[in-house]
Amino acid sequence: MAAESLDAVELVPVELAWERAYKEAATSLAWHQAGWLLEQIGPRFTAAGIGVRDARTVRRWRDDQTEPRDHDEQGRLQLLFRIAYAITLVYGRASVAASFLRSANPQLDDEAPLVLLATSPVDDVQRRLLAATRAFLEG
DSSP states (O other): OOTHHHHOOOOOOHHHHHHHHHHHHHHSOHHHHHHHHHHHTOHHHHHHHHTOSSHHHHHHHHHHTOOOSSHHHHHHHHHHHHHHHHHHHHHSOHHHHHHHHHSOBGGGTTBOHHHHHHHSOHHHHHHHHHHHHHHHHHO
């Protein structure tokens, strides 16, 4: 994957965005995902979604070009990136992704996706979060 592909965001149809976000999340390096999230949705949302105390940890991954050692942190980073990237591809603004992440979602029993991601094992909530994201994109 070329590093530019994460930086150059163009509006795309939902199906293409969904596929592209999946592929980027599966193939891009964790430190690159961390950098994109820090820049696009901000350090507070990024750290909160990954479930780390503050953004210094995420910045360290980006700056040292390393990845999380913890399985849940790695999974949360990848899922948060996938969700935010897909929304940004469709809507053209990362602010829409940030709004989606922090807002109460009726498909998640009025829980904010960011809170659910940060407080639950990623393997337990991944399917629900992806379904809520897909419904948002298609709605």
